[in-house]
Amino acid sequence: MKEKLVNAWSKMLEKLESWLDNFIVNLPNILIAVVVFIIVIIISKYLSKLIARLLNRTNLQKSMKNLISKMVSIFIILMGLFLILGILNLSKTLNTILTGAGIAGLAVGLALQGALANTYSGIILSYIKKVKFGDWIESNGFEGEIVDIDLRLVTIKQVDNNLVYLPNKMVIENPIKNYSTTSQSRVILGCGVGYESDLRFVKKLVIDTIVSKFDVVEEKEEVLFLWKEFGDSSINFELRFWIDSTSALEVAKAQSEAVMVIKEIFDENDINIPFPIRTLDFPKKFTLPDS
Structure with missing residues (x-):
């Protein structure tokens, strides 16, 4: 040993x-x-x-x-x-x-197939000029501003300031709606007036109000006012006009402002915006029981 x-x-x-x-x-x-x-x-x-x-x-x-x-x-x-x-x-x-x-x-x-797919998708996104930092997009059911694109995730800041992290693969494989690809956005608003209203006067009044209150992009087209249908309680119309903005938040603000100014001008001219009502037709011999 x-x-x-x-x-x-x-x-x-x-x-x-x-x-x-x-x-x-x-x-x-x-x-x-x-x-x-x-x-x-x-x-x-x-x-x-x-x-x-x-x-x-x-x-x-x-x-x-x-x-x-x-x-x-x-x-x-x-x-x-x-x-x-x-x-x-x-x-x-x-x-x-x-x-x-x-x-x-x-x-x-x-x-690591999934991780490599996200990395490859991140490289593709880096080359796509139509999706870049600062763009306001809608993808996979989420809407917001792109604040970061890396090799794994696309980070979106929503209107409420919350961050959404989307895997690059999901962004590449699904449709993307980019509000920032053009310098203007269209504001679309629906409303209705009572059947007793003068429709031609209402149309002129709404168009003049929108033109005076907003910086409408005239080269796109004039303010478009369309009567849509005879509703249950009102005659409904749709209003469309363009503004200089690429942000969905600014479009929402413009819609909100348009609702306020249209309501104010309708009140000034005694134009009724009816709410749904139900009329009950009783027989002539109908009497209410004694309480």
């Missing part, structure tokens, strides 16, 4: 001595590899900042600019690692790493 321990101890010492010899022999290469690694880190940071500055002059979205600058930095670091492995005479290790990376990459790709 004692001899076995002595033999084991001597073998361990021999192994340590060989490692020490190899370390001393390769010490110049190790120092060079450390210097190369430091230089690579510095170059990657410098090139990343330089690429970011150059991309700021382009029309690419912020998320795409960050992605490209990070990819350049990662590429430089990977090239530096390959160079360091060559300096240290670890070419066989490099082949082993590449083989393992291929197998691991396949396994990770299968496990």
Whole structure:
């Protein structure tokens, strides 16, 4: 037992001595590899900042600019690692790493299909000029302003200031309504007046009121006033006009203001906006029972 321990101890010492010899022999290469690694880190940071500055002059979205600058930095670091492995005479290790990376990459790709789909969709969104920061959009049942687009999520700020995080894949695969693609928006409002009203007078009164109260975009078309139907209690109309706005919130504010000014002008001219009523027709001989 004692001899076995002595033999084991001597073998361990021999192994340590060989490692020490190899370390001393390769010490110049190790120092060079450390210097190369430091230089690579510095170059990657410098090139990343330089690429970011150059991309700021382009029309690419912020998320795409960050992605490209990070990819350049990662590429430089990977090239530096390959160079360091060559300096240290670890070419066989490099082949082993590449083989393992291929197998691991396949396994990770299968496990992260959803995440990779969102990343790919984020890259596509970064190139789409019709969907960008500050746009007011409606997608997947949510409406609001785009405040961020990254490689995983599109962040929307709603009217109530709450944030909605939509996976990029859902935004790409579903319809998007962008209120900001044009410089104007149309305001649509419905209302009704009593059957005793002068319809031509009502039409002129509403149009004149809207033109005087709002900065209507005249080059689009005049204020459009359409009588729609004979309702149960009123004759209903629809009002349409354009305003200089791309925000759904501003459209809602314009609708609210239009309701107020139309109600005020109707009150001033004794025009009735009837509410649903029900008329009961009793027989002539009908009498109420004594209470």
